[in-house]
Amino acid sequence: MNTTPRLALRLVAAAALTCAALAHAGQCPTDKLAANTLANAPSAPAGVTDTELASIDLAQENVKLDQRRLRLRHMTVAPGGVVPLHSHEDRPALIMVTSGEIVEHNSKCSVPVLHKAGDIAREFLGTQHWWKNMGSQPVELTIADLVNDKKPETMKDKVM
Numbered sequence: 001m002n003t004t005p006r007l008a009l010r011l012v013a014a015a016a017l018t019c020a021a022l023a024h025a026g027q028c029p030t031d032k033l034a035a036n037t038l039a040n041a042p043s044a045p046a047g048v049t050d051t052e053l054a055s056i057d058l059a060q061e062n063v064k065l066d067q068r069r070l071r072l073r074h075m076t077v078a079p080g081g082v083v084p085l086h087s088h089e090d091r092p093a094l095i096m097v098t099s100g101e102i103v104e105h106n107s108k109c110s111v112p113v114l115h116k117a118g119d120i121a122r123e124f125l126g127t128q129h130w131w132k133n134m135g136s137q138p139v140e141l142t143i144a145d146l147v148n149d150k151k152p153e154t155m156k157d158k159v160m
Contacts, residue, residue, distance in 0.1 A: 026097070026119030028109030036107050038085060041130045047081025050074075058146070067149045075141040077102060083131040093123040093145035100139035104131050 053072045058065035077083060077100075097115045104113045104121060107128040115121055123129070123145075133139045 026113060026115040026121060028106060028113055029111070032109055032111045034108075034110040036105070036110050038105055038107055038128060038130065041085035041105065042082045042132075043084050045082060045084050047078030047133070048083055049076045055147070065146070069147045069149060071143075071145055071147045073143040073145075075143060077131065077133040077139040077141065079133055079136050079138065081133045081139075085128060085130040088123040088127040088129075089125065090148050091123075091145050092125070093143055095121040095123065096142045097121075098140040098142050100133065100137050101135055102131050102133050102139045102141075104129055 051074050053074055055069040055071040058068040058070055075083075095115075097117050097119050099117050101114060101116045104115060106113060108126070113121075
C-alpha cells in the first residue's frame with residue numbers, strides 16, 4: 001500500500017489544526033465564555049498614550065455612515081498601564097498587538113485573556129472590557145475602529 005497519500009493527509013490535518021489554533025489565539029476559551037460583571041474594573045486610564053494616525057469621514061463615502069469615521073490609531077501601554085473599562089456598544093474595533101503582551105478583562109469571558117504580539121482582538125456589539133499591561137515592557141497596539149463622533153471622548157489623541 002502506498003503511504004504517500006496517508007502521509008499527505010496527516011500533514012494537511014496537522015496544518016489545519018495548527019491554523020485553527022492560531023485563529024483562536026488571544027480569544028476567550030470556548031469553555032470560559034460566560035457573563036463577567038467586571039466588578040473591579042478600573043474607571044481611569046493610567047500609563048497610556050493614544051494617537052490617531054488617520055481617519056476617513058464615512059458620511060462622505062458610499063457607505064454614508066453619518067457622524068462616523070474609520071479611524072486608525074497607535075496606542076502604547078506602559079508597564080502597569082491600564083486602559084479602563086469601556087464599551088463597544090456602538091464602536092466596532094480590531095486591535096492588533098504589535099509588541100508585548102497584555103491582559104484583557106472582557107464582559108463575555110469568565111477568565112482574563114492574554115493577548116500576545118500578532119494577536120488581533122475583535123471588539124463588537126455588547127463588548128465591555130478593560131486591559132492591563134502586567135509585564136515589564138511597554139505594549140504597542142494598532143487599532144482600527146468606527147468612531148462615533150457624537151461622543152467627544154473618542155475624538156482626541158490622549159495621554160493618560
